[in-house]
Amino acid sequence: MIDMSDNNLILDVKELRTTFYTHMGNVQAVRGITFQLEQGDVLGIVGESGSGKSVTAMSIMGLVDEPGRVSGGSIHFLGTDLTKLSDSDMNEYRGKEISMIFQDPMTSLNPVFTIGNQLIEVIRRHTDLDKDQAYQRAIELLRMVGIPEPETRIKHYPHQFSGGMRQRAMIAMAISCNPKILIADEPTTALDVTIQAQILDLMVRLKNQLKSSIILITHDLGVVSEVCNKVIVMYGGMVMEKASVFDIFDDPQHPYTLGLLKSIPKDVAGERRRLVPIDGTPPDLLKPPTGCPFSPRCPYAMGVCLREAAPLYQLSETHQASCWLHHKGAPAVEGFVQAEEVERHE
Amino acid sequence: MNEETRTPLLSVRNLKKHFHTNTPKGPAILAAVDGIDFDIYKGETFGLVGESGCGKTTTGRTIARLYHPTDGSIIFDGQDLAPLSQRELQPYRKRIQMIFQDPYASLNTRMTVTDIIAEGMRVHKLGTDAEMQEKVFKMLERVGLKREHASRYPHEFSGGQRQRIGIARSLAVDPELIICDEPISALDVSIQAQVVNMLEDLQKEYGLTYLFIAHDLSMVRHISDRIGVMYLGKMAEIAGSDELYIHPYHPYTKSLLSSIPVANPHKKVGDTRIMLKGDIGSPINPKPGCRFAPRCKYAQERCMHETPVLREIKPDHFVACHFCEDIRD
Numbered sequence: 001m002i003d004m005s006d007n008n009l010i011l012d013v014k015e016l017r018t019t020f021y022t023h024m025g026n027v028q029a030v031r032g033i034t035f036q037l038e039q040g041d042v043l044g045i046v047g048e049s050g051s052g053k054s055v056t057a058m059s060i061m062g063l064v065d066e067p068g069r070v071s072g073g074s075i076h077f078l079g080t081d082l083t084k085l086s087d088s089d090m091n092e093y094r095g096k097e098i099s100m101i102f103q104d105p106m107t108s109l110n111p112v113f114t115i116g117n118q119l120i121e122v123i124r125r126h127t128d129l130d131k132d133q134a135y136q137r138a139i140e141l142l143r144m145v146g147i148p149e150p151e152t153r154i155k156h157y158p159h160q161f162s163g164g165m166r167q168r169a170m171i172a173m174a175i176s177c178n179p180k181i182l183i184a185d186e187p188t189t190a191l192d193v194t195i196q197a198q199i200l201d202l203m204v205r206l207k208n209q210l211k212s213s214i215i216l217i218t219h220d221l222g223v224v225s226e227v228c229n230k231v232i233v234m235y236g237g238m239v240m241e242k243a244s245v246f247d248i249f250d251d252p253q254h255p256y257t258l259g260l261l262k263s264i265p266k267d268v269a270g271e272r273r274r275l276v277p278i279d280g281t282p283p284d285l286l287k288p289p290t291g292c293p294f295s296p297r298c299p300y301a302m303g304v305c306l307r308e309a310a311p312l313y314q315l316s317e318t319h320q321a322s323c324w325l326h327h328k329g330a331p332a333v334e335g336f337v338q339a340e341e342v343e344r345h346e
Numbered sequence: 347m348n349e350e351t352r353t354p355l356l357s358v359r360n361l362k363k364h365f366h367t368n369t370p371k372g373p374a375i376l377a378a379v380d381g382i383d384f385d386i387y388k389g390e391t392f393g394l395v396g397e398s399g400c401g402k403t404t405t406g407r408t409i410a411r412l413y414h415p416t417d418g419s420i421i422f423d424g425q426d427l428a429p430l431s432q433r434e435l436q437p438y439r440k441r442i443q444m445i446f447q448d449p450y451a452s453l454n455t456r457m458t459v460t461d462i463i464a465e466g467m468r469v470h471k472l473g474t475d476a477e478m479q480e481k482v483f484k485m486l487e488r489v490g491l492k493r494e495h496a497s498r499y500p501h502e503f504s505g506g507q508r509q510r511i512g513i514a515r516s517l518a519v520d521p522e523l524i525i526c527d528e529p530i531s532a533l534d535v536s537i538q539a540q541v542v543n544m545l546e547d548l549q550k551e552y553g554l555t556y557l558f559i560a561h562d563l564s565m566v567r568h569i570s571d572r573i574g575v576m577y578l579g580k581m582a583e584i585a586g587s588d589e590l591y592i593h594p595y596h597p598y599t600k601s602l603l604s605s606i607p608v609a610n611p612h613k614k615v616g617d618t619r620i621m622l623k624g625d626i627g628s629p630i631n632p633k634p635g636c637r638f639a640p641r642c643k644y645a646q647e648r649c650m651h652e653t654p655v656l657r658e659i660k661p662d663h664f665v666a667c668h669f670c671e672d673i674r675d
Contacts, residue, residue, distance in 0.1 A: 277543060
């Protein structure tokens with residue numbers, strides 16, 4: 001599937017598995033996911049809590065903590081397999097080539113150092129700039145992310161910043177070495193909607209300016225449709241659907257995606273449409289259901305779904321879905337097309 | 347809703363809740379809620395929206411008299427609750443219940459589900475032990491759980507199930523008004539719809555009135571009949587939910603609504619969005635004048651020193667802005 005001549009390809013994740021070896025048993029948080037990121041992409045990874053979306057990001061960053069580890073697959077960044085790197089080699093990528101923004105800017109900034117200290121530390125770690133140059137660069141970065149009076153604000157501590165300003169400071173830190181990939185894990189979930197709008201706007205603007213790419217992890221389908229060009233829908237540690245943002249919203253081809261879209265309100269004046277929830281609860285990853293993880297909640301589940309996870313079917317050039325309904329022999333269900341399978345889970 | 351049924355169950359008048367706080371410059375007053383008025387009619391859902399720090403949760407908790415109001419009145423079914431003592435409040439506590447945001451923090455981890463749901467009934471002496479147990483079973487089944495869950499502890503349940511237990515607890519004492527403080531914001535998208543549908547069904551079945559506090563604006567529109575928009579302790583606008591979303595008047599409401607990301611990639615709101623400058627201000631020692639003026643692009647001299655009052659600009663549509671009629675764009 002990977003076209004090596006395609007020089008836009010930045011990140012190539014193949015059959016990635018991440019497992020947490022706990023006393024309760026092995027939690028298979030990510031169960032064989034495959035995707036590619038090209039330069040300029042804003043890739044949304046959507047899913048609910050426990051779907052494995054954050055663990056995917058942590059695996060790419062090499063930040064999966066004990067008792068977890070990447071237990072299979074590969075993550076190629078411009079040809080280098082990050083899963084094979086030692087921790088010190090990984091440090092050359094982390095923060096420099098690939099950087100990350102977290103959900104809660106208060107807990108990801110160190111409260112006892114000034115914003116300037118923390119920003120300069122990152123710059124000096126990864127570049128040859130001297131102290132004064134790094135200081136100037138820090139001010140420039142704060143200005144780039146829209147923090148007013150950066151010369152004064154650089155001396156402030158995180159608690160003197162509001163939530164939106166802290167997230168801007170985090171973004172300044174993340175872009176300080178012109179990374180190729182910016183991973184944002186629920187970057188606006190803790191923020192109010194008017195501030196969220198400002199931050200998303202800023203991220204996309206900086207991405208274009210720096211010619212980088214974004215992986216945006218979120219549960220908010222509105223945010224996805226607003227900023228992403230590609231979307232991966234995850235459930236129970238697996239990819240359910242992988243497509244362009246238009247395919248996902250216009251023509252969802254997985255019952256889970258369809259369910260998600262139906263469960264959010266789309267009200268028009270004078271008409272209250274009752275929400276259509278997805279029955280049941282998310283799977284227990286200690287003992288995930290055999291077969292498709294969504295099958296216990298799926299209104300279309302067939303015998304095969306309970307026995308074996310579906311392969312990915314190629315529905316169009318930009319659209320793949322992992323659901324047995326696309327199999328040639330499956331009963332025809334309105335809205336679901338049948339296609340060739342491209343990739344089978346182990 | 348027809349005219350005959352429009353009797354307010356709750357009338358809030360000039361409600362204030364101030365907290366004493368300390369700043370580097372010495373003690374100060376934090377005006378979390380600073381003089382708000384609104385009515386909630388019997389059987390309706392009144393949505394209260396606004397950004398963090400705007401006072402919406404404090405408003406809910408003050409109405410439930412979890413806080414003692416600083417000033418103003420809370421007239422519930424003809425009786426002002428604001429001056430009542432704890433003892434005098436007792437009968438009203440049964441009639442006004444709350445559902446909380448965090449289903450992990452709001453259930454006592456050492457109590458069984460039966461104890462949690464029956465606690466209110468015990469306090470209000472609503473029947474014998476056997477009757478209460480029967481009611482617990484009935485409530486569990488009503489919120490989509492099973493009888494055998496009654497003897498379990500909260501940690502055995504998922505977030506969505508815990509929120510159902512919280513709802514069963516509030517329903518067990520047959521309340522009239524339920525204050526729902528962000529009841530779905532801690533839940534996954536696929537579970538939110540389950541809980542919202544259930545709240546709608548329960549409302550019809552038991553004739554409940556809801557005060558629904560939330561920051562998810564599309565869900566608030568879905569569930570509410572009327573909506574109040576708060577900004578820094580003040581009410582900016584009140585209107586029917588369709589009216590508010592289609593014809594917002596207050597500049598703050600307009601920018602708030604235009605910031606909601608829509609789940610439709612063909613209709614990106616990025617282009618039509620009214621981007622607000624700066625952050626929400628501080629509710630500590632508020633200055634006179636419109637609270638929104640420092641961020642408002644239409645602000646004029648008058649906004650800086652004269653606090654706008656909430657006025658009815660058309661039937662059932664209230665706005666607190668000096669110039670809202672002039673800035674229709």
